[in-house]
Amino acid sequence: MFKVLVTDGISDTGLKSLFDHPNFIVERQPTLKFEELKNIIGDYEALIVRSQTKVSAELLQYADKLKVIARAGVGVDNIDVNAATGKGIIVINAPGANTIAATEHTLAMMLSMARMIPQAHKKTVGGEWDRNSFKGVELYKKTLGVIGMGKIGTEVAKRAKSFGMNILGYDPYLTEERAEKLGMKKASLDLIARESDFITIHTPLTNDTKGLVNDEYLSKTKKGVRFINVARGGIIDEKALVRAIQAGHVAGAALDVFEKEPVADPALLDNPNIIVTPHLGASTVEAQEKVAQEVSEEIIEILETQSIRNAVNMPQMSGETQQKMQPYLLLGEHVGQLVVQLLKHAPSKIEINYYGDLIEEDTELLTRTMIKGILSYHLSDSVNLINALHLLKEQGVSYNVQKNASNKGFANYMELSITKGSETAKIGATVLNGYGARIVKINDYRIDVRPESHLLLVKHQDVPGMIGKVGSLLGDYQINIGTMQVGRTTVGGEAIMVLTLDKQLTPEVIRALTLINGLNEAQSLELDNVDSFYPGRLELEKIK
Numbered sequence: 001m002f003k004v005l006v007t008d009g010i011s012d013t014g015l016k017s018l019f020d021h022p023n024f025i026v027e028r029q030p031t032l033k034f035e036e037l038k039n040i041i042g043d044y045e046a047l048i049v050r051s052q053t054k055v056s057a058e059l060l061q062y063a064d065k066l067k068v069i070a071r072a073g074v075g076v077d078n079i080d081v082n083a084a085t086g087k088g089i090i091v092i093n094a095p096g097a098n099t100i101a102a103t104e105h106t107l108a109m110m111l112s113m114a115r116m117i118p119q120a121h122k123k124t125v126g127g128e129w130d131r132n133s134f135k136g137v138e139l140y141k142k143t144l145g146v147i148g149m150g151k152i153g154t155e156v157a158k159r160a161k162s163f164g165m166n167i168l169g170y171d172p173y174l175t176e177e178r179a180e181k182l183g184m185k186k187a188s189l190d191l192i193a194r195e196s197d198f199i200t201i202h203t204p205l206t207n208d209t210k211g212l213v214n215d216e217y218l219s220k221t222k223k224g225v226r227f228i229n230v231a232r233g234g235i236i237d238e239k240a241l242v243r244a245i246q247a248g249h250v251a252g253a254a255l256d257v258f259e260k261e262p263v264a265d266p267a268l269l270d271n272p273n274i275i276v277t278p279h280l281g282a283s284t285v286e287a288q289e290k291v292a293q294e295v296s297e298e299i300i301e302i303l304e305t306q307s308i309r310n311a312v313n314m315p316q317m318s319g320e321t322q323q324k325m326q327p328y329l330l331l332g333e334h335v336g337q338l339v340v341q342l343l344k345h346a347p348s349k350i351e352i353n354y355y356g357d358l359i360e361e362d363t364e365l366l367t368r369t370m371i372k373g374i375l376s377y378h379l380s381d382s383v384n385l386i387n388a389l390h391l392l393k394e395q396g397v398s399y400n401v402q403k404n405a406s407n408k409g410f411a412n413y414m415e416l417s418i419t420k421g422s423e424t425a426k427i428g429a430t431v432l433n434g435y436g437a438r439i440v441k442i443n444d445y446r447i448d449v450r451p452e453s454h455l456l457l458v459k460h461q462d463v464p465g466m467i468g469k470v471g472s473l474l475g476d477y478q479i480n481i482g483t484m485q486v487g488r489t490t491v492g493g494e495a496i497m498v499l500t501l502d503k504q505l506t507p508e509v510i511r512a513l514t515l516i517n518g519l520n521e522a523q524s525l526e527l528d529n530v531d532s533f534y535p536g537r538l539e540l541e542k543i544k
């Protein structure tokens with residue numbers, strides 16, 4: 001059974017798949033204080049939050065069983081994603097599920113500000129019939145500057161066009177072609193400042209966007225400009241905004257999000273030219289059902305089948321790429337497990353080289369699976385694909401990844417080399433079309449071995465009779481040999497033998513092997529999860 005804790009106001013309808021699932025127990029605690037949350041968080045495998053619950057590094061110290069933190073929405077700034085990553089906890093969100101709600105709220109705020117609807121409403125319900133104080137402005141033929149042309153910015157631009165507005169958009173990813181298709185103009189921030197009558201913000205809050213609209217930017221804007229922020233507090237410097245409104249330069253602002261929430265600053269709340277809502281951008285019945293439904297379904301997938309779609313702290317892959325990369329991902333972990341056993345030490349340096357078809361692919365996840373394979377030998381279950389790179393850094397291990405154009409004789413080839421002091425171990429592997437995964441290089445020896453649970457690596461003199469001696473000794477101990485491969489670099493020098501076996505070797509057999517004349521070393525190499533490893537899905541069993 002998996003226990004899911006739901007804090008914040010999350011839609012019951014959206015949580016239906018979790019409520020109905022026989023393997024999940026859902027508990028709602030929408031009004032917990034930090035101390036209370038800290039005391040219970042250790043019982044849960046999954047946590048669902050909106051923007052109100054602060055999932056801090058301190059809280060996560062108590063979250064011993066937690067595997068997934070789900071943000072029923074977009075922004076994850078209330079979650080310490082680094083701390084979650086360090087603990088191997090997946091952070092997921094529901095990008096896109098509240099796009100329409102935030103878009104419509106942006107337009108509602110723009111229209112309300114333009115026609116002073118909240119101010120007029122307040123006076124009217126207060127008993128005054130004031131038809132003189134609320135002469136608004138029209139949107140028609142005005143210029144709207146959209147900063148951040150992602151999902152919400154794009155939808156806002158499309159709808160604003162239908163009001164007859166001219167649209168300018170700024171986004172590092174906005175191309176001339178896309179802007180043209182949308183019937184708008186790609187602009188610089190300065191052009192938006194100079195020409196816009198309304199400026200709406202739709203970026204995340206990042207180091208780059210924090211205080212993007214500050215005194216300096218405001219000084220470049222057109223007199224009478226109006227701002228809308230339904231993105232994140234802090235992108236507009238609130239003090240600078242108030243100064244510009246008081247100076248009569250900025251005509252108004254419509255704010256849904258604030259530097260500090262709940263907002264209490266009278267300079268914002270008592271200003272007749274500023275209208276506010278309490279972070280309501282995503283608060284529609286439809287959006288709330290959708291965000292809760294998306295994260296509920298994903299929690300079930302992650303905990304039951306270890307498949308991840310929208311993780312914030314994992315490299316993303318399209319379904320098609322994931323399917324294409326699947327055999328390499330499975331092999332990559334085994335390559336990592338093998339190389340660390342070969343070195344017999346925790347490495348201080350890792351080198352990963354990709355060749356052939358792999359240089360065209362997104363290999364970030366593959367790199368992580370190799371690193372997970374290496375680290376799990378010493379760190380065991382505490383390593384997963386989420387925290388592998390973080391743990392590597394923590395251990396002070398450097399790693400370098402290269403994609404090479406040179407031909408290694410295979411359509412695809414990955415080589416992992418790890419070093420400790422003067423010792424290095426190397427494994428080369430490929431996926432052969434129609435034949436599956438193969439280990440094709442151990443240190444400098446060429447071989448051809450299918451990854452199996454139990455392997456025996458023998459280093460011996462390249463002299464007649466060695467294969468027979470090893471085979472008959474294993475027979476004496478009732479150990480069945482699956483396959484046997486030999487490799488050598490020079491005739492008569494040192495050679496290697498790699499055998500796949502039906503069961504694990506005991507130290508006694510290893511000792512007996514080393515007594516064979518001409519045999520320099522025998523090492524048992526064990527691979528985890530070989531049987532469950534090749535059937536198909538992205539392997540994340542350590543997250544379970």
Ligand SMILES: NC(=O)c1ccc[n+]([C@@H]2O[C@H](COP(=O)([O-])OP(=O)(O)OC[C@H]3O[C@@H](n4cnc5c(N)ncnc54)[C@H](O)[C@@H]3O)[C@@H](O)[C@H]2O)c1
Nearest residue numbers: 074075102148149150151152171202203204230231281282
């Ligand atoms: N008020 C609410 O309730 C509410 C609801 C939903 C989303 N949001 C917020 O709205 C914002 C936009 O959400 P989205 O779903 O459209 O995200 P998105 O990721 O689809 O789009 C964000 C865009 O911002 C752009 N961007 C990043 N840095 C930029 C910069 N320095 N200058 C210009 N553009 C930059 C990115 O390239 C991207 O295209 C986010 O901050 C999100 O958290 C708020």
Ligand SMILES: O=C(O)[C@H](O)COP(=O)(O)O
Nearest residue numbers: 050051052073074075282
């Ligand atoms: O990032 C988001 O999804 C929005 O800010 C909505 O936040 P909320 O779920 O707390 O309303």
